[in-house]
Amino acid sequence: MFGLFKRGGGGAAQPSLDAVRFDDTGYASQGEPQPGKLRVWHTPEGDGLGVYFFPVSPDLPANAASVEELAAFYRRMLGDSGGKLVECGVVDAGGCPAVRTILSVPQQPSGRTYVGSLTVPFRDFSFVLKCQCPEHGHTGLKAALLFDRSRAANEPMTIEGGRFHILGSDVDDPKHDAEFPHDPVARARRVLDHVAGSLVVAAEVRQLPGFALPQ
Numbered sequence: 001m002f003g004l005f006k007r008g009g010g011g012a013a014q015p016s017l018d019a020v021r022f023d024d025t026g027y028a029s030q031g032e033p034q035p036g037k038l039r040v041w042h043t044p045e046g047d048g049l050g051v052y053f054f055p056v057s058p059d060l061p062a063n064a065a066s067v068e069e070l071a072a073f074y075r076r077m078l079g080d081s082g083g084k085l086v087e088c089g090v091v092d093a094g095g096c097p098a099v100r101t102i103l104s105v106p107q108q109p110s111g112r113t114y115v116g117s118l119t120v121p122f123r124d125f126s127f128v129l130k131c132q133c134p135e136h137g138h139t140g141l142k143a144a145l146l147f148d149r150s151r152a153a154n155e156p157m158t159i160e161g162g163r164f165h166i167l168g169s170d171v172d173d174p175k176h177d178a179e180f181p182h183d184p185v186a187r188a189r190r191v192l193d194h195v196a197g198s199l200v201v202a203a204e205v206r207q208l209p210g211f212a213l214p215q
Contacts, residue, residue: 017053019205020094020120020127023198043131045187049195052128058121058211060099066214074101082106086114086172086185090213094201096120097213102188104172111135116188118196121211129199131191133184142180143171 017036027049030040041049061073071088078085086102093100099119107113113134120127177186 014055015053015122015125015202015205015208017051017127019053019202020051020129021200022051022129022195043187043191045182045190047131047133047184047187047191049129049131049191052130054126054128055124057124058119058126060119060121060211060213063212064214070099070214074103078103078105084172090215091118091196093118093120093196094199095206096201097210098196099213100192100196102172102185102192104185107134111140112184114184114188116192118192118199120199120201121213122205123209123211126211127201129195131188131195133187133191135184142176142183146171146176 017032017039024041026044027041030042032039037053039051043049061069064070064073067089070090071085074085074088083103083105086104088099088101091098091100097120099117099121101117101119103115103117104112105115111134113132116131116133118129120129172185174189177183177189180186
């Protein structure tokens with residue numbers, strides 16, 4: 001195991017993967033596929049969770065003035081891939097500001113996979129805690145049920161991209177999580193809530209130069 005700091009070639013101390021930890025009770029360790037760079041667990045619901053250490057400056061926009069500027073960065077990154085930015089915000093994780101995102105991306109042959117991330121950036125490095133929650137079984141059932149419910153309530157509807165769309169509706173809205181607790185977006189939110197709420201970042205690391213994030 002690495003210590004909190006490793007010595008670089010010039011004698012400078014560098015933070016390591018051991019500088020962050022979270023409550024992994026009930027999580028099944030899958031080891032370090034990339035020693036010193038990535039540790040992996042399976043969550044109690046069978047999803048993957050990876051903790052990454054990147055010893056380079058974060059690729060986030062520097063001095064972003066707002067969360068919307070961060071969100072625009074992720075939307076540009078998704079491009080025309082068919083992915084969707086579900087959430088983007090700045091939260092406290094282990095006493096450090098972190099960027100919390102959830103992305104929805106197409107999976108084959110059908111359905112969506114939700115990728116939730118907590119990025120804890122510093123000036124010269126970052127930690128990223130990322131979960132991947134695929135849609136299982138018969139895909140699209142939640143969307144179909146919510147669509148039928150909205151139609152029965154005669155809610156206004158438009159056509160977008162060749163598909164019917166209920167105005168003001170969003171299948172990924174957190175208000176649906178309690179009704180659909182096993183949906184992948186609900187699972188991703190639970191993992192991120194748990195990790196952010198139990199994350200511990202070593203005090204020595206918290207004292208290193210940070211990365212400016214919007215409030």
